[in-house]
Amino acid sequence: MSEETAFQAPATCVPGVKLGDILDSKIPDGDPATAWLRRRTGYATVSPANRKKFTVVVIGTGLSGAGAAAALGELGFNVHSFCFQGSARRAHSVAAQGGVNAARARKLDSDSLNRYVIDVVKGGDFRSREAEAYRLGIESVRLIDHMNAIGAPFAREYGGSLATRSFGGVQVSRTYYTRGQTGQQLEISAYQALMRQVQAGTVKLHPHTEMMDLIMEDGACRGVVVRDLFTGKLYAQPAHAVIICTGGYGTIYYLSTYAMGSNASAIWRAHRHGAYFAGPSLIQFHPTCLPVTSPYQSKTILMSESLRNDARVWVPKKKDDPRPPEQIPPEERDYYLETRYPAYGNLVPRDVASRNGKERVDAGYGVGPLKNAVYLDVTDAVKQLGAKVVTERYSNLLQMYRQTIGEEPLEVPMRISPNTHYTMGGLWVDFDLMTNISGLFCGGEANYAYHGANRLGANSLLSTSVDGWFTLPFSIPNFLAPRLSETLPAMNDACVLDAVDRTKARVEALTSIHGTRTSTDFHRRLGDILFEECGLVRSKESLTKGIKAIQELRAEFWDDLKLPGEGEGVNQALEKAGRVADFLELGELMCVDALDREESCGAHYRVEHTEGGESLRDDDHWMFTSAWQTQAPSAFDGNPQMSFTRHMEPLEYKNVHVARRNYK
Amino acid sequence: MKLTLDIWRQKDSASEGHFETYEVDDLDPGMSVLEMFDRLNEHLILEGKEPVTFESDCRESICGCCGVTIDGHPHGPTPHMTTCMQRLRQFTDGQRLRIEPLRAGAYPVVQDLMVDRSGLDRIIAAGGNVDVDAGSAPDAEALPVEHATVEKALDFAVCIGCGACVAACPNGAAMLFTGAKLLHLSLLPMPKIERNRRAERMVAAMEGEFGACSLYGECSAVCPEEIPLTAVAAVQHERLGALLARKL
Ligand SMILES: Cc1cc2nc3c(=O)[nH]c(=O)nc-3n(C[C@H](O)[C@H](O)[C@H](O)COP(=O)(O)OP(=O)(O)OC[C@H]3O[C@@H](n4cnc5c(N)ncnc54)[C@H](O)[C@@H]3O)c2cc1C
Numbered sequence: 016m017s018e019e020t021a022f023q024a025p026a027t028c029v030p031g032v033k034l035g036d037i038l039d040s041k042i043p044d045g046d047p048a049t050a051w052l053r054r055r056t057g058y059a060t061v062s063p064a065n066r067k068k069f070t071v072v073v074i075g076t077g078l079s080g081a082g083a084a085a086a087l088g089e090l091g092f093n094v095h096s097f098c099f100q101g102s103a104r105r106a107h108s109v110a111a112q113g114g115v116n117a118a119r120a121r122k123l124d125s126d127s128l129n130r131y132v133i134d135v136v137k138g139g140d141f142r143s144r145e146a147e148a149y150r151l152g153i154e155s156v157r158l159i160d161h162m163n164a165i166g167a168p169f170a171r172e173y174g175g176s177l178a179t180r181s182f183g184g185v186q187v188s189r190t191y192y193t194r195g196q197t198g199q200q201l202e203i204s205a206y207q208a209l210m211r212q213v214q215a216g217t218v219k220l221h222p223h224t225e226m227m228d229l230i231m232e233d234g235a236c237r238g239v240v241v242r243d244l245f246t247g248k249l250y251a252q253p254a255h256a257v258i259i260c261t262g263g264y265g266t267i268y269y270l271s272t273y274a275m276g277s278n279a280s281a282i283w284r285a286h287r288h289g290a291y292f293a294g295p296s297l298i299q300f301h302p303t304c305l306p307v308t309s310p311y312q313s314k315t316i317l318m319s320e321s322l323r324n325d326a327r328v329w330v331p332k333k334k335d336d337p338r339p340p341e342q343i344p345p346e347e348r349d350y351y352l353e354t355r356y357p358a359y360g361n362l363v364p365r366d367v368a369s370r371n372g373k374e375r376v377d378a379g380y381g382v383g384p385l386k387n388a389v390y391l392d393v394t395d396a397v398k399q400l401g402a403k404v405v406t407e408r409y410s411n412l413l414q415m416y417r418q419t420i421g422e423e424p425l426e427v428p429m430r431i432s433p434n435t436h437y438t439m440g441g442l443w444v445d446f447d448l449m450t451n452i453s454g455l456f457c458g459g460e461a462n463y464a465y466h467g468a469n470r471l472g473a474n475s476l477l478s479t480s481v482d483g484w485f486t487l488p489f490s491i492p493n494f495l496a497p498r499l500s501e502t503l504p505a506m507n508d509a510c511v512l513d514a515v516d517r518t519k520a521r522v523e524a525l526t527s528i529h530g531t532r533t534s535t536d537f538h539r540r541l542g543d544i545l546f547e548e549c550g551l552v553r554s555k556e557s558l559t560k561g562i563k564a565i566q567e568l569r570a571e572f573w574d575d576l577k578l579p580g581e582g583e584g585v586n587q588a589l590e591k592a593g594r595v596a597d598f599l600e601l602g603e604l605m606c607v608d609a610l611d612r613e614e615s616c617g618a619h620y621r622v623e624h625t626e627g628g629e630s631l632r633d634d635d636h637w638m639f640t641s642a643w644q645t646q647a648p649s650a651f652d653g654n655p656q657m658s659f660t661r662h663m664e665p666l667e668y669k670n671v672h673v674a675r676r677n678y679k
Numbered sequence: 680m681k682l683t684l685d686i687w688r689q690k691d692s693a694s695e696g697h698f699e700t701y702e703v704d705d706l707d708p709g710m711s712v713l714e715m716f717d718r719l720n721e722h723l724i725l726e727g728k729e730p731v732t733f734e735s736d737c738r739e740s741i742c743g744c745c746g747v748t749i750d751g752h753p754h755g756p757t758p759h760m761t762t763c764m765q766r767l768r769q770f771t772d773g774q775r776l777r778i779e780p781l782r783a784g785a786y787p788v789v790q791d792l793m794v795d796r797s798g799l800d801r802i803i804a805a806g807g808n809v810d811v812d813a814g815s816a817p818d819a820e821a822l823p824v825e826h827a828t829v830e831k832a833l834d835f836a837v838c839i840g841c842g843a844c845v846a847a848c849p850n851g852a853a854m855l856f857t858g859a860k861l862l863h864l865s866l867l868p869m870p871k872i873e874r875n876r877r878a879e880r881m882v883a884a885m886e887g888e889f890g891a892c893s894l895y896g897e898c899s900a901v902c903p904e905e906i907p908l909t910a911v912a913a914v915q916h917e918r919l920g921a922l923l924a925r926k927l
Contacts, residue, residue: 086813101734101793102800104840105742121820157814164816164869165809168824168832175823193833199741200836207808214804222797245789274736309709313717316739407830415739418764484813533724535717579724584691585732585790588724 022665025636028555029611035662038291038642040144041445047146047669048128051153054446058489059496066091067217069495070503072239072254073097074226074281077106078198078476079459080260081205082483087491088212095252096209097221097241099276099590104206107262107274108479111198112319112412113182114190115476117159118152122179126187128152129670134185135474136671138364139439139467140617140632142294142640145668146446147465154485155477159191161484166204168193180324181362182472190473195319195411201476205483221252225590226281227518228651229257229288229455232510236288236455238503240514244590247583249518251511253503256454256491259285260483263438263460265298267598267605268550269542271435272304272317278594279601282442282461287600287651290450291642291662293443293463295601296609299470299618300551301436302328302368305419306388315434316419318391318412320368320472323361325396325405326429328352328368330380330389340382340390340428351375359678366469366618367678369433373551374628376432383430392428433551437475439466439618440608443642443664447490448482451642456491458482463640468617517651522582524652525592530575534592537572541565541595541602549606554622558610562603569599573654600657604643607659612637634673640664680706680767682715683775686731692787692795698777708768712755713738713745715767732791738763740903743839746846747792748779753843753901761841761903781846785853785888796842798888799856806880807860809870822868832866835859837904844898844906850890855898857885858910861917875924878917885914 024034043050043057061069069092073084076098084096098106118131128149135148159177163169169191170178181188193200212218223244230238230253238253264279265271286292303322304315329348336343351371353360363371372389375381382388393413397405402425406413416424442450442457444464449456459479466474504511548561572595580586614637615621615630624631642662647655681704689696703719710718713735720730735745740761747762749755755765770776778792786794836859844855861878864870870877892911899908 082813089812100736100742100744101796102743102840104800104803105736105744107737107742109743109839110737110739110741157816160816160819161811161813163819163822164811166836166864166867166870168829168836168863168867169819171824171826171829173826175825176820193836196741196837199839200833203836204809207803208813210800210804211808211810220800222800245795274742275738276736309707309714311707311710311714311718313711313714314738415764418740418760418766421768488813531725533721535721577724579727579729585793587732588720588730 022639022663024663027611027661028613029607031658032607032611033660035644035660038443038662038664039445040664041447042144042146048149050146051150055489058493061492061496063091065499067093068499069093070095070254071491072252072257073260074239074258075106075260075262075459076103076206076209077108077260077262077459078201078205078479079483080258081106081202081209082480083258083260083458083487084218085205085208085212086484086488088215088217090488090492091217094212094218095221095254096218097224097226099223099225099244101223103209103220103222104203106202107277108202108476109199110274111476112195112317113321114180114192114197114473115201115480116182116189116471116473117155117191117477118189119156119159120189122188124187126189130187131189133671135465135471136668137674137676138469138471140469140676141467141634141638141668141673142616142666143465143467144666145671150486151465151478151481154481158477158480158484162201162204162480165208167200170194180321182321185471192321195321195409198476201480228284228514230504230510230514231288232504235453237510240518245585247586249515251506251515253511255495255498255501255503256456258456258458258487258491259442259461260457260459261461264601265435265438267541267602268435268545269539270307270312270315272301272315275313278597280594280597282457283597283601284651285442285450285452285455286645287647288452289644290452290455291443291644292440292604293640293642294440294468294608295643296549296605297439297468297618298435299365299437299439300369300433302365302372302433303391303431304434305416306383306385306430306432308385316415317436318416318429318431320365322391322393322409322412325408326361326391326393327395328361328389328391330375330382334379340392341426349380356678363678364469365472366620370551370620372433388430388432390428391431393424394426394428397425437470439463439468439470443640447493448486449490449494454494456487458487468619521593521652522589525576525589525596526578526581528573528576528578530577532575533577534588534595537568537576538595538598540568541598544568545602545605549609552620552622553609555610558606561606562610565599565602565606569654572596572599600655603657604645604659608641608643611661612641632675638666640666680708680772682706682767682770684719685775685777687779688731688791689788691790696788706767708766710767711738711763712749712765712767713763732793734793735763740764741839743841746781746841746843748781748846750777753781753846754903758900759903759905781842783845783851784890785845785851786842799840799842799853801888802853802857802881802884803860805884806877807864809864810873811869816869824868828866832863835906835910836863838906839904841903843901843903845889847897847901848890849895849897850893852892852898853885853889854892854911854914855902855906857881858913859906862910862913865917874917875921878921882914882918
């Protein structure tokens with residue numbers, strides 16, 4: 016685009032929604048390829064002697080939180096690091112399997128920084144910032160060096176150089192990995208670096224502690240109120256800056272590939288204080304999850320899509336084919352991804368693979384006892400490469416399948432089905448990762464950055480790590496530099512007491528309902544509504560239905576929740592109830608966002624906006640990020656009547672040619 | 680499917696604990712042990728009773744949160760498998776199970792089946808890390824590593840920190856855990872540089888909180904990641920190496 020046209024906000028079809036402001040991302044003008052380098056060089060700094068005078072709170076110890084806390088500690092800032100698990104090492108980053116992208120471009124497969132940026136922006140279906148993709152690519156180079164140095168044993172070729180593989184949605188090989196446990200190795204390395212700072216005294220660790228609320232003063236964030244999950248004690252931690260790195264909220268669908276404790280609470284509290292929530296309904300469903308098999312199943316397990324490098328996806332050509340898969344000859348198998356998308360085949364992006372899988376299942380070709388799955392077949396690869404090679408590449412994935420399903424994947428094709436996996440949506444942040452609340456930053460999966468409407472495989476370990484290690488450690492000092500004279504709020508300041516009182520009131524509100532249904536019960540029902548009405552496929556009708564159903568469920572929750580005990584001591588049911596209460600509010604906003612956005616893009620697939628079965632973007636009207644504001648009369652203790660305002664950040668692409676995604 | 684559970688209940692670390700018996704009869708053989716606790720807790724909450732406290736997060740055997748002792752087996756009767764992956768199909772309908780927390784002197788009970796394993800974090804803080812600040816690392820390609828060496832480092836780096844090894848040890852030793860970290864880092868070129876300093880610090884932290892090793896080998900027998908006993912031997916080896924280096 017050479018000439019800028021004035022941005023025209025499209026009207027909304029959602030009753031009650033107001034149109035708000037045009038947002039400024041603070042990306043420096045000029046070439047997006049150099050925007051980050053120019054921004055980084057221009058940042059103000061804090062002198063080493065003054066750094067310990069600044070207190071920074073980091074919520075979360077995943078790749079983003081542990082990285083930010085460790086790096087800021089290394090620089091000499093006074094850091095407080097929080098996580099809800101008993102040890103910082105247990106953040107859900109540990110579960111990532113496949114790998115981490117890096118635009119190192121050392122091979123002769125024509126990879127380059129530009130190609131990487133094109134892949135990211137195209138993968139995100141032109142709903143993300145071009146300049147941010149450049150940042151990822153640029154910082155990815157030293158990220159690999161750093162993680163390698165601090166202990167991540169990246170896979171190596173026999174000659175000793177780093178090994179790579181290719182991941183869904185791209186045609187080059189730029190994914191670095193450690194067997195099928197890349198997230199674990201990156202997370203453990205980051206955790207070790209964090210513990211090194213704990214030992215050095217720069218970081219104070221608060222494990223088993225949950226963020227309950229923000230301390231707010233004159234519209235700025237001044238710290239947090241937390242609850243020690245071992246003792247039930249509430250306390251305040253004032254800070255000059257707060258960074259929320261609490262991961263994704265896909266658990267809102269009840270069954271997901273997330274951890275049991277994954278939640279939206281920290282970002283949702285921030286949102287209720289005015290931090291905009293961008294793209295809440297942009298949620299990725301992963302095509303290769305283990306299918307649901309038991310009625311009381313508490314989660315679904317992911318099989319890394321790296322398997323799609325060596326596995327072939329198929330269903331029988333005949334409906335309700337009773338034969339076991341190994342007895343169905345090749346010509347009677349429908350390798351639907353290979354035939355429909357010859358260029359990318361089994362490596363099409365996740366949303367395409369998920370929707371096609373769901374389409375086959377809905378059309379009656381599903382396999383397995385509940386007919387809710389498709390085959391993911393490595394037996395051809397075993398024939399070609401041998402069982403040893405396949406095992407070395409995917410040992411823990413294959414083992415997990417054996418343990419969970421009780422079948423041998425090297426001999427019998429595995430069964431998979433799509434499930435909730437990644438939330439592109441999150442707090443709106445500017446180029447410095449600061450929300451629209453002064454002093455409140457957000458990193459990792461919890462923010463809306465980089466990935467637009469759809470995240471490419473192996474790009475989140477990268478973005479979370481780059482946020483933590485190589486973005487926040489520059490932008491936080493820049494924010495703090497002019498604030499040397501600012502003192503922290505004292506424990507008896509009104510803003511601190513207010514925040515503690517709000518938290519107490521909420522705990523009391525939850526424990527005093529004395530109803531008849533557990534929070535798990537409400538959570539499961541919310542998940543069912545969202546899967547049905549705001550899942551892989553959405554329509555005006557389904558979303559309208561979803562909004563009403565969620566409002567009713569939320570009213571029922573605040574009327575009929577049953578909780579054991581009071582707020583004192585360990586109370587896991589209370590922890591869960593607080594998270595479900597927040598989900599019941601966020602769920603409504605997700606449906607509103609999905610209903611409002613009258614186009615299909617990336618993971619957001621509206622039946623009204625398609626062409627030949629493929630999603631149809633509307634760049635003329637919707638090439639912007641929706642950043643939502645929620646207004647509600649009461650504080651957080653009770654069922655709010657919410658109303659919403661859509662703020663907008665227009666997107667423009669200077670280097671990447673805007674085109675429709677085409678994986679055929 | 681129905682199971683009878685004798686479950687350890689303990690209000691906090693200062694209180695006495697005791698077993699209480701529960702019957703759960705709406706179970707399915709495909710469920711995990713933790714999903715069985717979920718069911719039980721749903722019933723308890725609806726009956727106005729205190730649910731059983733237990734830890735879990737990823738439920739795919741990688742975060743290391745979960746772990747209870749079932750009939751004396753840390754994590755459960757199926758060897759080398761975290762509690763979250765232990766399926767009910769291994770039990771017979773009507774069976775009685777005795778469920779306790781992971782037991783070790785270094786693991787105070789927080790409540791019921793939840794224990795405090797922060798001693799393991801203190802071993803890592805003491806030296807299970809690498810003295811390189813962000814931004815100062817050399818090019819990863821400039822330090823070639825043999826394929827087999829990385830694979831070997833990974834065999835030890837896979838430790839999930841669940842701490843079942845300590846609970847399985849009659850002495851409550853943390854040798855397998857500590858040795859796995861020492862080996863993981865000693866095999867890689869950059870981390871190897873501070874190998875001696877690391878060994879001294881980690882071993883000192885380990886001995887401060889955990890028991891001594893009498894080579895029972897129970898640790899490796901329960902390890903969900905099947906970390907071999909070489910890790911235990913490595914503690915002595917790395918410690919001696921550090922001692923020698925000091926003498927030279
Ligand atoms: C099964 C699985 C496989 C994946 N595989 C890949 C892959 O191969 N490649 C890839 O690039 N990406 C992958 N991803 C995505 C990627 O792992 C995540 O997006 C990323 O690790 C998230 O990191 P994070 O730092 O944002 O959050 P997390 O690692 O989720 O950390 C969240 C932290 O916040 C804390 N926290 C949360 N809420 C609160 C609260 N209210 N109070 C206090 N603390 C709180 C938690 O304790 C935790 O420490 C995968 C994801 C899953 C689920």
